[in-house]
Each structure stands twice: as structure tokens, then as C-alpha cells.
Amino acid sequence: MMRKGVLAVVLVMVLSATAAAESTYLEQILVRTGASLQWDPYRQHGTISRGSEMVSFGIGRETAVVNLEELYRIEPPRRAEGSILFGPRFVSLALRLFPPRETLRRVGAIFIDAGHGGRDPGAIGRHEIEGELKELREKDLVLDVSLALARMLEERFPDKTIVLSRNDDTYLTLEERTDLANAIPMAPNESVLFVSVHANASLNTRARGFEVWVLPPEFRRRNLVSAERTGVDDPDVLSILNTMREEELTLESVLLARNVLSGLDAAVGDRSPNRGIREESWYVVRNARMPSVLVEIGFVTNREEFQLLQRRDYLQEITRGIYNGVVNFVDNFEEVGLE
Ligand SMILES: [Zn+2]
Numbered sequence: 001m002m003r004k005g006v007l008a009v010v011l012v013m014v015l016s017a018t019a020a021a022e023s024t025y026l027e028q029i030l031v032r033t034g035a036s037l038q039w040d041p042y043r044q045h046g047t048i049s050r051g052s053e054m055v056s057f058g059i060g061r062e063t064a065v066v067n068l069e070e071l072y073r074i075e076p077p078r079r080a081e082g083s084i085l086f087g088p089r090f091v092s093l094a095l096r097l098f099p100p101r102e103t104l105r106r107v108g109a110i111f112i113d114a115g116h117g118g119r120d121p122g123a124i125g126r127h128e129i130e131g132e133l134k135e136l137r138e139k140d141l142v143l144d145v146s147l148a149l150a151r152m153l154e155e156r157f158p159d160k161t162i163v164l165s166r167n168d169d170t171y172l173t174l175e176e177r178t179d180l181a182n183a184i185p186m187a188p189n190e191s192v193l194f195v196s197v198h199a200n201a202s203l204n205t206r207a208r209g210f211e212v213w214v215l216p217p218e219f220r221r222r223n224l225v226s227a228e229r230t231g232v233d234d235p236d237v238l239s240i241l242n243t244m245r246e247e248e249l250t251l252e253s254v255l256l257a258r259n260v261l262s263g264l265d266a267a268v269g270d271r272s273p274n275r276g277i278r279e280e281s282w283y284v285v286r287n288a289r290m291p292s293v294l295v296e297i298g299f300v301t302n303r304e305e306f307q308l309l310q311r312r313d314y315l316q317e318i319t320r321g322i323y324n325g326v327v328n329f330v331d332n333f334e335e336v337g338l339e
Helices: 002-022 026-033 088-097 138-156 174-182 235-268 303-309 312-335
Strands: 036-040 045-050 053-058 063-066 070-073 078-080 083-086 106-114 124-129 132-137 161-164 190-200 210-214 274-279 292-299
Touching (some): 063 088, 106 174, 138 292, 174 190, 235 292
Parallel strands (some): 210 274
Antiparallel strands (some): 210 292
């Protein structure tokens, strides 16, 4: 009795260690293959299909059924915290049945949000330069950069939709900006990138430099994955799918931020300090259901930086830096994905 018990415990430990090391989440399979899931919560039974091919499985069952007739032995799929985890045999079966397409992950659109506008000037910098009082308004600076960035991206990616939140001196609420971005139509494996452009101000007039903000995962909004889109109606599964999507978005946002930051560093790092990646619960980033970053191009309150930001050629270099970062991110995203 006892020996059997010990053996069982050891076996369970070995099995769960293997499972943990080699398990694949449902959504990873769906994202990689572009297949979709039908889930029956009462029978704990699912069917993954793409085109005319399908494979069915049940929680805890050792067989998967391909196209309603062929049986395959698999590691029993299991639920962990409401999610479904599959073993390597099921994963290779799914990949054979639904070979990943060449470019599965694609950036379909890039949304450029020029901060502020209209009655909201954003940060204002005023400095006396050579006896003359000069003024810079954030809304004008970021519109210049955003317009130029959009033009460059349109040229580089003629097959992607480039959308500006505003292309003139218009006022938009933060909600209107994210609504515009969230309304861009996407194919299931397409992403929109959200890049918000701002300029900084500080009571500390010595503060200067550029920085890129991302959102920490705990601030991400739920309901990124909809029941309609996945065909999943089990709230437990939807909830875990949402968590995974949140993590994926956060990871993608951090990668995008890193790329933009190094683009800026290469472009203007010799004149403006790199303040790094920052995390905050910015509304404008929080409510965008896509990889999102907020770029602060420099401080209008710092005298030296003010003088730089006044110059057209400097703004062009800033734009070039952001552009290079976005292009790098897109190239990597579409080539290898994150898996
Ligand atoms: Zn701002």
C-alpha cells in the first residue's frame, strides 16, 4: 500500500514536471496555426478547426479524433486554472494538420497618436533666447513629428494602414483616441501598433531627455479576447485566454518600447539623455487593445532641450529615431513572432 502510494506520488511528480516543461497553452496553438476553437463546456470537449480540417479532444482523454474518423493517442489535455494545456503529441498533430502559414503574425496597421491638440496645448515651454521670448507648445511639436512619421511609414509599408489620431490642430479626448485605434478592422492574426507622441515638462528645469512608456500588466483591461472571435463560450477559458493575451500584449509593448528607445538613442542620444523605459497607467495606453507605447520626445521646460526642439532638423532626427524603432519591431514581429 505504502510503496504503491510513494510510487504514485513520484509518478505524479515526474508527470507534472514533464507536463509543465512541455505543455502548450490552447491560445499558443490557435495563434500559431490560425485555427479556431469550438468549446463545449458541459462535455469539456473541444474541436480545433481550420478550413476543412479538424481535430477534437476532451479534457483528460487520451485520444484525439481527426476529421471525425482517425484516432490519435495524445497526452490527456488538462485544465490548469481554467486554461487548457496540451502535451507535445497533440501539438505536433495540430501543427501537421494546420501547418503554420508563412507570415502568420502581421502588423496590419500603425496608429500614430499626436498628443493633445486644439484647446489643449499640452506642455508649454517659454525661454528667453538671445533677448527674445520664445515659446513651444507640445501640441505643435508632436503634430510635426507625427505627420512626418506617418508619411515615412506610409512609404515604407504601402500595404499597411497608417492612421493618425489627428492631422491638424484638433482636440480629441483620450477616449476618442483609443476608440479610433480599437475600431481599425483587423484579420485574426493581424495587430495594430499604437504609438502616442508627447513632449515633456517638469518643474525641475534641469530635467531633460527622451523616454518611452509602457503599461504594467496589472493595468491592462480585460476582455481583449471575445467569445465571438474565438468561439469559446466558457467564461473560465475566456478569462485565461484574456490573461495570456494581456501578457503577450505587455511583452510586445515592451519590445516595441525597446526598439523605439534604441532608435531614438541612435538618432539623438548624443544630444539628449536616454531616460529609459517607464511604466505607468496612462489612460491612452491602457485602453488600446494592442501593443502600445507612449514616446516622450524631450522636455520643453529645459533650456537646452527647448533649443534643440525648436529646430526642424532636430525634430526630423527624432522622427527618424521613432521610425527606425517601429520598422525594426515590425520586421522582427512579422518574421519570427514571439514563440
Ligand atoms: Zn503630453
